[in-house]
Structure formats: structure tokens, C-alpha cells
Amino acid sequence: MLVLASNSPRRKRLLSLTGLAFTIIPAEIDEQQRAGETPGEYVIRLAEMKARAVAIKAPSQSLVIAADTTVADADEILGKPRDEAEAERMLRRLRGHEHQVYTALAALRPSDGELVCDLCITDVPMRNYSDEEMYAYIATGDPLDKAGAYAIQHAGFRPVKNLQGCYSNVVGMPLCHLHRVLASFGVRPKNDLSVACQQALGYRCPIFEQVLSGKPYGCRDGKFESRDSV
16 A cells, blocks of 8 residues: 655646555654755755654554755755745746756665665756746745746746756656656556656657666665666
């Protein structure tokens, strides 16, 4: 049985594409960034912390799946805006150039404490949207619960153009990376995730074969064990 350590409707939707049954136990942790911590180290540490926090409550024979996503511009983490003014500042900053989205996955088996982590980094090119478009989007309230103050999938705003990386990573759970994490535990999705992801998100992914042929990064105490995978 899978346990999702998140209440995010986006992550619930993406995990459901596996066709596997899962329950939800949200994780409550301190998400403060540490001094000198890179975006990759930050999301890996938080995903691991979420998995460990939920594993204490989860059935021993379950597999806990946790994820953490952040937006970074020039290695500076852009979290959720506190108000509309901060959302405007973030959207102005990101407009017309490329930034990165980092998502870390952590899977933990409570029965023996085995932990597998993975990391996806996607370059995200933002289009040069107008002030009017930006103000209309902010008025919807959607940016206020999104890292970086935007959602790639928002039908009315569509802030991203010419993406060449993992779309589901920007939404909050890179599904091909999830596939290889699950494979580490001998868990096989009922659906072909590369197909289900592209169909559900309406996106032709140029990198799924490369990702599926790689191995998870792995982590130890929130740090990378290797950097040889996509």
C-alpha cells in the first residue's frame, strides 16, 4: 500500500495516474531553508523529512511517498508569495527568462527503514506576458499558494513557453522519476506512467525515455549520494 505524505490536490492527481491505491497522511515539518543550502539540497532534505515524519504513523508494510518542490531563480529559492504585492514582484522577476524548478521524491518503507530519493530539475522558460495578463492572473488568487507565484497548468495564464523538460515536475511530482523510485522497491504501476502523464497533461515529453533509463539519485541525511542521473 502506498501512503502519500501530502494533501496537495495536484500530487494526488498525479499519483493517481499510477493506477495504484494509496492513502493520504499529510506531513507537518519545518520548511525553513538552512544557511548555505542549495535548492537541490533543500528539496531533498524536506522530502526526506516528510517521509520520515509520516512513516511513524503509516502501516509498517506500506511505502511512504513524499515530495517537495521549489522554484529557484539564479539559485535563490522563491517560495509561496505572502500577498499579492509579493506575487507581482515574483512574476515580474521571472517574466521573459528561464528559471529552474526542483522536485525531490523520497520513498521510505517503514518495515525496514529503506529510503530511496530522487531529484528532478527542470529549466522553465517564461513567456513575456503583459502587465495586464499578470494583474488578471494575480486577481484570481491562484498565485498565492504556488511556489514562484504561478502554476504552469493554469489555463487562463499559461506563463510558460517552449518547455523542453518534465512538465509533471513543474506541477509537483515528476512521474518518470517516481516510476524509477517505485521500481527500487519492486513496485510496478498499473499504468504506463510515461503515456498516462503525457495524455493527462497534454504534453509531448522529449525526455521520458532518458529519465526512465536512469537510476534514482539517492540521498543520505538530505545530501546527494550521486549526480549521474537526469
